[in-house]
Amino acid sequence: AQSVTQLDSHVSVSEGTPVLLRCNYSSSYSPSLFWYVQHPNKGLQLLLKYTSAATLVKGINGFEAEFKKSETSFHLTKPSAHMSDAAEYFCVVSPTGGFKTIFGAGTRLFVKA
């Protein structure tokens, strides 16, 4: 069985400080893992994905995530938050093949000036 848990429903950081959004997963397969971002009243946009290549994945807008199989984690990080990063972030786990995908409940990131 697959599951994904985003450990924080809300994260608040100051502009210029690091961002850490935490995601744990369980999967019977070797899954594909994704992070998506959703800005208010918008659709979801892919930030980055892991598909069994390098364990450190770099995405758009300075975000990256590290796949740690031993910890079943796929945490999203960014060295320095920008006001435009304020959005909701979804961790997604999917076996190879597409439709049995599970979305995390989301983490809302607030960025303070």
Add this chain to the structure above:
Amino acid sequence: NAGVTQTPKFRILKIGQSMTLQCAQDMNHNYMYWYRQDPGMGLKLIYYSVGAGITDKGEVPNGYNVSRSTTEDFPLRLELAAPSQTSVYFCASSTRDLRGSGYTFGSGTRLTVV
């Protein structure tokens, strides 16, 4: 390059009315999906399709129907709308192995049932 196009963006329905949410993609993706997003929740899969003429139920299919007559289009039909169907609906598409950008999402349809 339009990607995934959803219409309408907003709709208010009365209880018992029906409507069709339209979804079209121009990336020649075989897989298409309908999700609903409720406040504080992740996305829940309503229906999906792995190709023209093939559809199957997702996690929350009750009260909805779909069809897939072409690769490009995947409309979602709501029959007898209920307040519990108030939500934001997203259509998405992908290749089978999620190559490239994984899922491509439309911008959503915000539906209110009153």
